[in-house]
Amino acid sequence: MLSIQNLHARVEEAEILKGLSLDLPAGEVHAIMGPNGAGKSTLSYVLTGRDGYEVTQGSATLDGEDLLSLEPEERAARGLFLSFQYPLEIPGVPAMTFIRTALNAQRKARGEAEVTAPEFLKLARETAKQLRIDFDMLKRPLNVGFSGGEKKRMEIFQMAMLSPRLLILDETDSGLDIDALKIVADGVNAMRRPDRAMLVITHYQRLLDYIRPDRVHVLSAGRIVASGGPELALELEREGYDKYARAA
Amino acid sequence: MSLSAALRDRDVAQLPSRRDEDWRWTDLRALIRELPPASPEAPAPANPGPFGDLGEAEVMVVNGRVLGEAALLRLPPGLSRTLRLRIVSAAAETSHGVRLSVELGEGARLTLLESHEGLAAGYLADAELDIKLAKDARLDRIVLAGDEAEAVSVNTAEVELAAGAQLAQTVMTTGAKRQRIETRVRHPGQGAHVRMDGVYLLAGRTHADLTSGVTHAGLDGTTDQLIKGVVADQARGVFQGRITVAEGADRTDARMGHHALILSDRAEIDAKPELLIFADDVACAHGNTIGALDEDAIFYARQRGVPEAQARALLTEAFVGEVIDRIKDEAVREAVRAWAAERRVG
Numbered sequence: 001m002l003s004i005q006n007l008h009a010r011v012e013e014a015e016i017l018k019g020l021s022l023d024l025p026a027g028e029v030h031a032i033m034g035p036n037g038a039g040k041s042t043l044s045y046v047l048t049g050r051d052g053y054e055v056t057q058g059s060a061t062l063d064g065e066d067l068l069s070l071e072p073e074e075r076a077a078r079g080l081f082l083s084f085q086y087p088l089e090i091p092g093v094p095a096m097t098f099i100r101t102a103l104n105a106q107r108k109a110r111g112e113a114e115v116t117a118p119e120f121l122k123l124a125r126e127t128a129k130q131l132r133i134d135f136d137m138l139k140r141p142l143n144v145g146f147s148g149g150e151k152k153r154m155e156i157f158q159m160a161m162l163s164p165r166l167l168i169l170d171e172t173d174s175g176l177d178i179d180a181l182k183i184v185a186d187g188v189n190a191m192r193r194p195d196r197a198m199l200v201i202t203h204y205q206r207l208l209d210y211i212r213p214d215r216v217h218v219l220s221a222g223r224i225v226a227s228g229g230p231e232l233a234l235e236l237e238r239e240g241y242d243k244y245a246r247a248a
Numbered sequence: 249m250s251l252s253a254a255l256r257d258r259d260v261a262q263l264p265s266r267r268d269e270d271w272r273w274t275d276l277r278a279l280i281r282e283l284p285p286a287s288p289e290a291p292a293p294a295n296p297g298p299f300g301d302l303g304e305a306e307v308m309v310v311n312g313r314v315l316g317e318a319a320l321l322r323l324p325p326g327l328s329r330t331l332r333l334r335i336v337s338a339a340a341e342t343s344h345g346v347r348l349s350v351e352l353g354e355g356a357r358l359t360l361l362e363s364h365e366g367l368a369a370g371y372l373a374d375a376e377l378d379i380k381l382a383k384d385a386r387l388d389r390i391v392l393a394g395d396e397a398e399a400v401s402v403n404t405a406e407v408e409l410a411a412g413a414q415l416a417q418t419v420m421t422t423g424a425k426r427q428r429i430e431t432r433v434r435h436p437g438q439g440a441h442v443r444m445d446g447v448y449l450l451a452g453r454t455h456a457d458l459t460s461g462v463t464h465a466g467l468d469g470t471t472d473q474l475i476k477g478v479v480a481d482q483a484r485g486v487f488q489g490r491i492t493v494a495e496g497a498d499r500t501d502a503r504m505g506h507h508a509l510i511l512s513d514r515a516e517i518d519a520k521p522e523l524l525i526f527a528d529d530v531a532c533a534h535g536n537t538i539g540a541l542d543e544d545a546i547f548y549a550r551q552r553g554v555p556e557a558q559a560r561a562l563l564t565e566a567f568v569g570e571v572i573d574r575i576k577d578e579a580v581r582e583a584v585r586a587w588a589a590e591r592r593v594g
Contacts, residue, residue: 048551051543076553088548090568098549101562106553141566158552 001026001197002166007058008222016042018222019058024166027194031208032201033233034219035241040201041085044170045217049075049081062166077109078100083155083172089248090142093152096124098142100160106162127160148175148237156187165200165236167191173207185210205237220244251276251374251402255345256512258283260568269491273486273518274428274457274586280400284372287311287342298392298587299361301468302579303330310336312344312373318413323361332364337371337399345374354383359388359577364403366396366424377405382570383414390580392587393421393429397454411438411466418575420584421447421590423454423483430459437466439499446475447568450515464497471501476568477508478593479515489534490522493513497527504534509541509567531538541594564594 002024009017016039016055024030034040047208049072059068067075090098104114122236124151125244128135133153133237143151150174152172170187188198188211202212205239208216208230216232217224249271254262259348264270265277290310294431297306307316320331325340335346337481350356364375372393386572401424413436419429433442450455462471477485489500506518541563568588575581 050547070554072547073548073553073555076551082551084548084551088542089546090545090549090563090566091564092569098552098562101558102552104555105555105558109553109555162552190357 002060002062002199004060005058008056008130009042009128010054011052013165015056016222017046020223022217022224024197024199028209028214029192029200030215030217031200031213032217032219032231032234033203035204036203038219039222040203040204040219041170044082044168044201047075047168048072048080073105073107077106077163080168081159081162081164081166082168083152083159084173085171085172087143087155089144091141091144092141094140095138095142099124099158102158103162106158123161127157130190131157131181133159135156136213149177149180151178152176153183156184158231160187160191165196167196169198169200171202172200173202173204181207181210188208205233208233218244250348250404251372251375252345252347253371254283255343255374266417268454268461270347270488273488274395274426274455276400276426278538279426280372284341284343285552286373287337287339288345289313290338293336293338293365293367297585298394299332299365299580303332303359303361304581305329306334308334308336309346310350311342312346313338314346314348314512316384316392318348320350321348321355323353323358326355326566328351328357329360329472330359333360334365335358335363335373335375335464335563336367336395337364337373338367339371339400340368342369343372345376347376347378348464348522350377350387351381352381352496353380355384356382357386357579360390361580362389362391362393364393364400364401366394366401366592369396370398370425371396371400373399373401375403379407380582381407381409381476384412385410385415387416388576388580388582389415389417390575391419391421392584393419393427394523395422395424395427397424397452398429402430403428405432405446407431407433409433409440409442411436411437412440416443417445418571418584419458420459420588422457423448423450423456425453426455428457429500429539432460433462435462435464435469435471437464437469437500442469442471443574445574445590446543447450448477448479448485449480449568449570449588449591450477450479450594453482455486457488457547459486459488461490461492462502463492463494464500464502465495468499469501471503473504474571474574475506476571477506477517478511478564478568479508479517480511480593482512482514484516484518487517487521489517489520490533491532492523492524493527493532496527500527500530500532502530502532505536507535507537509564510538511541560594561592564592565589
C-alpha cells in the first residue's frame with residue numbers, strides 16, 4: 001500500500017525528515033510514536049502535499065504510484081486522507097455542503113458519477129448515527145464554534161463519508177476526553193478493512209489502547225529508529241523516549 | 249458638487265474631486281476632462297434583466313429616460329408591491345442622468361428590485377432616488393449594479409424614514425471604471441429600523457465606492473450594516489460608512505461591519521468607518537477587517553479532494569454569502585446569489 005524510502009524533507013531551511021523509511025501493507029494499522037519535534041506532523045504534511053514542505057531526497061508511493069509529484073487533491077482522489085491534529089474552520093460553508101463538494105470532486109477526478117443529493121443525505125444520516133453526531137451539526141458551517149472533541153468527530157465523519165484507502169490520523173486523541181476518545185476509536189476501528197491501511201501518529205500510548213496497531217514505529221530526529229509489535233508502545237509509555245533520542 | 253449638477257449645467261467644474269473630503273477616493277474631476285454628449289433615446293432592451301420575471305411590474309429607464317410608469321414607485325397607504333426598476337445605459341461614450349421619487353404611504357410595503365445594466369461601453373450615468381417612507385412603511389431595496397467596466401456611474405439615494413418605518417437594503421456591485429453608490433438616511437429613531445448591506449466583487453481595473461450615512465435624530469432607532477468585499481487584480485474598493493447619533497437620540501443601537509478579502513498585491517481597499525455619537529445612552533459598535541483567504545483552510549479543502557480553484561471559489565462565495573443570506577425573500581435571495589456566482593472574483 002504505502003511505501004516510504006529514505007525520505008528527506010525540510011521546512012524553510014531546517015531538515016526535519018532525515019532518511020525515513022516505512023512500509024505499510026494493506027489491511028494493517030501502524031502507529032508512529034515519537035517525542036515532540038521528531039517530525040511526526042511533518043511526515044503527515046509531506047505525504048499530503050502541503051506547501052512549504054520540500055522533499056529533498058527519497059520517495060513515497062501509494063500502490064506503486066509516486067505520491068510526491070501529485071497535487072494534494074489528486075492524492076485525496078487516490079484515497080489518501082489526513083485527519084488533522086487541528087481541523088480548520090470553514091466559515092459560511094455548511095459541513096454537508098463541504099463534504100458533498102469534496103466527495104463529488106474526488107469521484108469526478110476518478111471518472112465516477114457524482115452522488116445524488118438523496119443518496120448523499122441517506123449516507124450522511126446513517127454515518128452520523130453510527131458516530132453519534134447530531135444531524136443538525138452537519139447543517140452548521142464546518143467546525144465553526146465546534147469544541148475540540150466535535151471537530152475530531154467531524155474528521156472521523158468525513159473519513160467515513162469519503163471512504164479513503166489510506167488513513168493518516170495525526171494526534172487524533174489530543175483534546176479528547178475519554179468518552180469522545182472511545183467514540184472516535186470505534187469509528188476508526190469500524191473502518192478497518194483488508195484493502196485499507198492506517199497510520200496512527202501519536203505522542204501518547206493512550207490512543208493505542210483503543211486502536212490496536214499491528215506495528216509500532218518510533219520516530220526520532222526525522223528517522224524511524226525502532227519498530228516492533230504493540231508491546232513497544234507500552235515500553236515507551238513506561239520508559240519514555242530518552243534512549244531513542246540518544247540513539248538518533 | 250455632484251455629477252447630476254455637472255450634467256445639468258454641462259460644467260465639469262461641478263464634478264466632485266479629491267478636494268471634497270467625501271470624494272477623496274473617488275475623484276471624478278481628475279478623470280473627466282470633458283463631458284461626453286447627451287445620450288440619445290433608445291428602446292427598451294429585449295433581455296429580461298437580472299431579476300427575470302420576479303415582481304408584478306417593471307419601471308424601465310433607458311439612457312436617462314423613463315419608459316415605464318414612474319408613478320408605480322408611489323405606493324398609497326397599506327399597499328404591498330414588488331417592482332423591478334431597471335436603469336439601463338445603452339449608448340457608448342455618452343452621458344445621461346435620471347431622478348426618481350419613491351414614496352411609500354403609511355404601512356405600505358415595497359420590494360424594489362433595482363438593476364443598473366450597462367449595455368454599452370464608456371458611458372457616464374447618474375441616478376438619483378428620493379425615497380420617503382411614511383409611518384410603519386417598509387422598503388426592501390435590492391440593487392444589482394452591473395455597470396460596464398469602462399463606465400463612470402454615480403447612484404445616490406436620499407432616504408427619509410418616519411417612525412416605525414423599515415429600510416432593508418442590499419447593494420451588490422461589480423464596479424466600473426469609476427463607480428459610486430451612495431445612500432443617505434435620515435433616521436427618526438422611534439422604532440424605525442435600517443439594515444444597509446452591500447457586497448463589492450471587483451476584478452480587472454474596476455473601482456467601486458460604497459458610501460453611506462445614517463443620521464439618528466430620535467430615541468430608539470436601530471441600524472445594522474454589513475458590507476463585504478472581494479478585490480482582485482488592480483481593482484479598488486472603497487467603503488465609507490458614517491453613523492451619526494444626534495444629541496438626545498438615546499437608546500440608539502447601531503452596528504457596522506466592513507470585511508474584505510484582498511486577492512492580489514496590486515488591489516486596493518480604502519475604508520473609513522465612522523461613528524459620531526452625541527448622545528449618552530447608546531449601543532454602537534463597528535468592525536473592520538481586511539485580509540487574504542485563509543491558506544490553511546484552502547489546503548484543508550484540497551486535502552479532502554477539492555481542487556484548488558474550486559476551494560478558493562467555495563471560500564470566497566461563502567464569505568459574501570453571509571450578506572446575501574440576510575435577504576428575506578427566498579426567490580430574491582437566490583436570484584442575487586446566482587448573480588454573484590456568475591460574477592465571482594478570484
